Amino acid sequence: MSNVKNIFQNSPISPLFIAESITKHSTKTEIGAHQIFLGQIRADEIDDKTVKAIEYTAYEDLALTQMATIREEIFIKYNLKCMHIHHSLGVVNTGEICLFVFTSSKHRKDATLACNEVVERIKNELPIWGREIFEDETHQWKINQ
Structure with missing residues (x-):
C-alpha cells in the first residue's frame, strides 16, 4: 500500500517539532483553519501510586495499514487540505x-471534526498499547479512556 505513512517515533514529540510543523503551513494560503490535538502524559494516581511514564508499544505493520485506511476515510468524509x-x-x-x-482545511468545521474523529479512531482502532510505569517502578497496562 503506497499511501502508508509512518506515524511512529521512538521518543516523545517535542514542542519544537510541533512549532515547526505549524510554521511549515504558513505558505499554504488556501488553508483557513488548523485543529491540533496534543496528548500529554498525566501523573495519574492509581491505587495510591503515581504514574511517572507510559511505555508505548504497537503492532506497527497492522497499525500503519489501519491508519492508512482511516486516513483515506477521513479525507473522503471531510474537506481537508492536510493531516499529520x-x-x-x-x-x-x-x-x-x-x-x-494536526488537521488543516479551508474552514474550521472540517478541521475540527476530522481531528476529533482521527483521535477517537486512533484510540479505539489501532493496536497500540500503553504500560503505565509508576514512581515505585511497578507497572500495569493502561486502559484507554
Missing part, C-alpha cells in the same frame, strides 16, 4: 507529548 499524525513509541514521561494530530 505522530505517535510515540517507547517511554514517554509525565508532562511530555505522546500524540500529535
Whole structure:
C-alpha cells in the first residue's frame, strides 16, 4: 500500500517539532483553519501510586495499514487540505507529548471534526498499547479512556 505513512517515533514529540510543523503551513494560503490535538502524559494516581511514564508499544505493520485506511476515510468524509499524525513509541514521561494530530482545511468545521474523529479512531482502532510505569517502578497496562 503506497499511501502508508509512518506515524511512529521512538521518543516523545517535542514542542519544537510541533512549532515547526505549524510554521511549515504558513505558505499554504488556501488553508483557513488548523485543529491540533496534543496528548500529554498525566501523573495519574492509581491505587495510591503515581504514574511517572507510559511505555508505548504497537503492532506497527497492522497499525500503519489501519491508519492508512482511516486516513483515506477521513479525507473522503471531510474537506481537508492536510493531516499529520505522530505517535510515540517507547517511554514517554509525565508532562511530555505522546500524540500529535494536526488537521488543516479551508474552514474550521472540517478541521475540527476530522481531528476529533482521527483521535477517537486512533484510540479505539489501532493496536497500540500503553504500560503505565509508576514512581515505585511497578507497572500495569493502561486502559484507554
